[in-house]
Amino acid sequence: MDKKSGDLNIxxxxxxxxxxxQDVNRRTLxxxxxxxxxxxxxxxxxxxxxxxxxxxxxxxxxxVYLVTCPEGACHYREGNLRAKKRIAYAQSLIQExxxxxxxxxLVVTAPxxxxxxxELARELLSRDDKGAKA
Amino acid sequence: xxxxxxxxxxxxKEMIAACKKVLVVGCGSCVAECAAGGEKEVGxxxxxxxxxxxxxxxDLEIREMTLDRQCVYEFIDQLTDVxxxxxxxxxxxxxxxxxxxxxxxxxxxxxxxxxxTFLGETKEAGLWIENCRGCGDCKLGFxxxxxxxxxxxxxxxNGPCGGSRTDRCEVDPDVPCAxxxxxxxxxxxxxxxxxxxxxxxxxxxxxxxxxxxxxxxxDQRA
Numbered sequence: 001m002d003k004k005s006g007d008l009n010i011x012x013x014x015x016x017x018x019x020x021x022q023d024v025n026r027r028t029l030x031x032x033x034x035x036x037x038x039x040x041x042x043x044x045x046x047x048x049x050x051x052x053x054x055x056x057x058x059x060x061x062x063x064v065y066l067v068t069c070p071e072g073a074c075h076y077r078e079g080n081l082r083a084k085k086r087i088a089y090a091q092s093l094i095q096e097x098x099x100x101x102x103x104x105x106l107v108v109t110a111p112x113x114x115x116x117x118x119e120l121a122r123e124l125l126s127r128d129d130k131g132a133k134a
Numbered sequence: 135x136x137x138x139x140x141x142x143x144x145x146x147k148e149m150i151a152a153c154k155k156v157l158v159v160g161c162g163s164c165v166a167e168c169a170a171g172g173e174k175e176v177g178x179x180x181x182x183x184x185x186x187x188x189x190x191x192x193d194l195e196i197r198e199m200t201l202d203r204q205c206v207y208e209f210i211d212q213l214t215d216v217x218x219x220x221x222x223x224x225x226x227x228x229x230x231x232x233x234x235x236x237x238x239x240x241x242x243x244x245x246x247x248x249x250x251t252f253l254g255e256t257k258e259a260g261l262w263i264e265n266c267r268g269c270g271d272c273k274l275g276f277x278x279x280x281x282x283x284x285x286x287x288x289x290x291x292n293g294p295c296g297g298s299r300t301d302r303c304e305v306d307p308d309v310p311c312a313x314x315x316x317x318x319x320x321x322x323x324x325x326x327x328x329x330x331x332x333x334x335x336x337x338x339x340x341x342x343x344x345x346x347x348x349x350x351x352x353d354q355r356a
Contacts, residue, residue: 097186
């Protein structure tokens, strides 16, 4: 990944239970960033499949995030635990082709800290910016 | 069900290294059930191979297909119109499927993406266990449907070895003692008298020693 962080194509898969207004909130950032950011709302993060993550990378995402509810707070009880296993499998697969496993990242939101999906995405993007500058 | 596991990608890459056009073919039966060679696994492997080729500047075209079964001609025939357009077929079937496709298309290289492992059962989501060796001389009727050839580490036919502890096998404590299961189930179904029968050593000639086995049934033939 030679691009500067500001030029990265980002895909964010997220549990829509995290933000009841995600449909409106994510569009704000989508308008701002254009095609460089793609949001994929899921009914639960447990709906994710390793194939979704692989296809996102293949379609040109430099970084793919999978955002889940806090541990123990999944609306469907165990969805976020399953999400963790699915991303781990995809990470091992991309490692086999010498891609950095961090291109796929699991983000487990903190309990008690409720952010809208655009706020959360901005946090992730600024963290990437700091990482790139460091 | 026949179970299998994907080969390491490095090994797969080596087999298709000289090819530019690869047909990746899955099988929708046993290997799909054990999450090794179905449509989804074809997608995962193809994605990985395409990304790898792109990263290394290699020109590689991959098409994904999944047949309902790769071991039956009527399904293999679906490849007839497309197979000539590819340098190689990467098959995600069991060993039988790979060979069946190669038999039908002898001029096209067919290589396996999976290691075929055993005849097994889906115990729970993501867990498959071996419970049949395909020995050709099934004795499950005497053993309360627990195969001592496969599930007893020592393959004992005439009673337990005596080494089990708290119902677990002394060879592998993760596995229940097959003979404990046999006796409990026979007891539960009132058939303990079956244990009086002494079984001679297995006739392994029905499994091996005479080359590949075959089953031929006139009533099923065209």
